[in-house]
Amino acid sequence: MSGPNSSMSSIRTPLARVRGLGSARSGTSDFWRQRVTAVAMIVLIIPVIVVVMMLLGRNHAAATQILGSPFVVIVMTLFTIASVWHMKIGMQVIIEDYVHDEKLKLALIIGNNFFSVAVALAAIYAILKLSFGV
């Protein structure tokens, strides 16, 4: 097992290099982030539901005003970041569990990353546009 930092060029032992990192070289950080984003959403879901309830049946002018107010913008942006991050990790876990063909797995993981980034960018762009006035 010789990675980019092969033991030849390092005085650290192989054990020291991998300790706590696991095979993905990033240890349990994805597991941890999925939990942190889950906790964030438990809190954020309450104002998000209130915002959605306020918007039901409103016309466009009222909707832009509500969605563009500072508190709503911040809540919606935070919820977008938390949920997209969380779902990206979650979907990667699902892919790794069921897809065992290496090439297909790689393609799906890349696709998952593209989809998640695109969704986050589109949502945040729309929220910010509303906040600065259409």
Add this chain to the structure above:
Amino acid sequence: MAQHIERPLSPHLSTYRLTLTMAMSVVHRGTGMVLYAGTLLLVWWLLATASGPAAYATFQGFIGSWFGRLVLFGYTFALVHHLLGGVRHLIWDLGYGFGPTEREWLTRAALIGSVSLTIVLWIIAFAAGGLR
């Protein structure tokens, strides 16, 4: 280093009797995937509002249709179910609730809670006048 190491294998899934807890874990994964797809609805809603009255009217037209309502109801249930199921998972992650009765009790609570909460949310939405 690359030599094969004999590790103990866990018994195969099919040797266990299917329990409610197991079924709910599968459903949690399912709702996670539904919510993944559902983010498109969220993005559509935000982009339509940011685009102007015409795009907003198109979105409202979809959500107001029986199919749109059905999708939104499904999304609400998936979200609430995944939320309560997620809380249950977090309790387990902290090391609590693993006893045979606690485990089933937690699962039942999450199931009953998610059905009730979804209905309550839709009653509030109707009462608020938004869905008429």
